[in-house]
Amino acid sequence: MRNVALLDIHAQEANHRREEASGKLKLIQTSILSLRQEEQRIRRQKMEAVRWLERWRSPGKAGTANCNGFLGITEELPELAEFSLSDLQTATCNFSESFKLGQGGCGQVYKGEMLGRTVAIKRLHPNNMQGQSEFQKEVQVLGKLQHPHLVTLLGACPEAWSLVYEYLPNGSLQDRLFLKSNVAPMTWKIRTRIIAEISSALCFLHSSKPEKIVHGDLKPQNILLNSELSCKICEFGICRLVTEDSLYQPSFHWSTIPKGSFPYTDPELQRIGVLTPKSDIYAFGVIILQILTSKPPAGLVGEVRRTRKLASILDPSAEWPMFVAIRLVDLALQFCELSGRDRPDLTPTLVRELEQLHVSEERPGAIFLLVPHSSGDNARSSGGS
Numbered sequence: 001m002r003n004v005a006l007l008d009i010h011a012q013e014a015n016h017r018r019e020e021a022s023g024k025l026k027l028i029q030t031s032i033l034s035l036r037q038e039e040q041r042i043r044r045q046k047m048e049a050v051r052w053l054e055r056w057r058s059p060g061k062a063g064t065a066n067c068n069g070f071l072g073i074t075e076e077l078p079e080l081a082e083f084s085l086s087d088l089q090t091a092t093c094n095f096s097e098s099f100k101l102g103q104g105g106c107g108q109v110y111k112g113e114m115l116g117r118t119v120a121i122k123r124l125h126p127n128n129m130q131g132q133s134e135f136q137k138e139v140q141v142l143g144k145l146q147h148p149h150l151v152t153l154l155g156a157c158p159e160a161w162s163l164v165y166e167y168l169p170n171g172s173l174q175d176r177l178f179l180k181s182n183v184a185p186m187t188w189k190i191r192t193r194i195i196a197e198i199s200s201a202l203c204f205l206h207s208s209k210p211e212k213i214v215h216g217d218l219k220p221q222n223i224l225l226n227s228e229l230s231c232k233i234c235e236f237g238i239c240r241l242v243t244e245d246s247l248y249q250p251s252f253h254w255s256t257i258p259k260g261s262f263p264y265t266d267p268e269l270q271r272i273g274v275l276t277p278k279s280d281i282y283a284f285g286v287i288i289l290q291i292l293t294s295k296p297p298a299g300l301v302g303e304v305r306r307t308r309k310l311a312s313i314l315d316p317s318a319e320w321p322m323f324v325a326i327r328l329v330d331l332a333l334q335f336c337e338l339s340g341r342d343r344p345d346l347t348p349t350l351v352r353e354l355e356q357l358h359v360s361e362e363r364p365g366a367i368f369l370l371v372p373h374s375s376g377d378n379a380r381s382s383g384g385s
Helices: 002-057 085-091 129-142 173-177 188-206 267-272 277-293 300-306 322-335 348-357
Strands: 100-103 107-114 117-124 153-157 162-166 212-214 223-225 231-233 240-242 368-371 380-383
Touching: 085 107, 085 117, 085 153, 085 162, 117 129, 129 153, 129 162, 173 223, 173 277, 188 212, 188 223, 188 231, 188 277, 188 322, 188 348, 212 277, 267 277, 277 300, 277 322, 300 322, 322 348
Parallel strands: none
Antiparallel strands: 100 107, 107 117, 117 162, 153 162, 212 240, 223 231, 368 380
């Protein structure tokens, strides 16, 4: 009994020491945060002084396209944190290869630890004009907008042309659809919920005021998944902000189409070079078909239009209820019409309908699908089983 009592005393003392250490750690973390905020304030003041000094030395001289053009970025967007190159180097062990998540034409993405959380750090190529444009667009859009299905931009580092985002641990929709890691296939309910989430985000972007926002590079690689397999759209580097007056003005160049995006590219965009909300709608239609079938995008729209038996092209691992699959195929093919004016808009009513699909139950009886071939063609019916 005496030994038990001694052990109990030791346990109480250990708990007391742990609580003391925890309290000290919280004080230290609070102090570090306070010091970082003070450092950011001083850095902003210094940068502002440098900017005014440069203006004074070079009156009337146009600014150049370098990071000095973004010195006041967090003053214009106070909700964004401003990080130094040293902060990013510390978070990524000096941009270690072991921290790299991926890379593209404009830069690399690293996993890091900052301010007590895991983040994703995109480091853009400073000498690449496309990288500079991407930096501006990401800050301009994600720095001002918040939506549960748009990736959150936490801060920026103009010094290193880098952007800091929330980290989403389950990779991209592309990885999940093609099972690039050792994970179970997604159920039809998860897939349908993801479709609804994408529709909600696009409806939000396309309804933005005073300018509509067109993503311009929607594809499964740019749709990330969190720990609950809820999705968030990322990569706004080639997005377009449009008013009603400028909606149909040519604004797109083939050189800006990212690698791997061609199967998702609006045919109307290819023909006349105009990027509109209907361009995102087309890409969304292709993505819906991929979510249904787990097939590559090239030629998928035509394959689905030609099929006589819908069940033969669905991904069997999802166990799709046929009435849900039919509704989604019908909608996706409307989204993929060749002419933008024949594609439906993403309205709040349509978003709500999609949000209800994943809680639906199988409906009894035979179901027939009306599949539009293309604008002006007669629809045909094909058996769903």
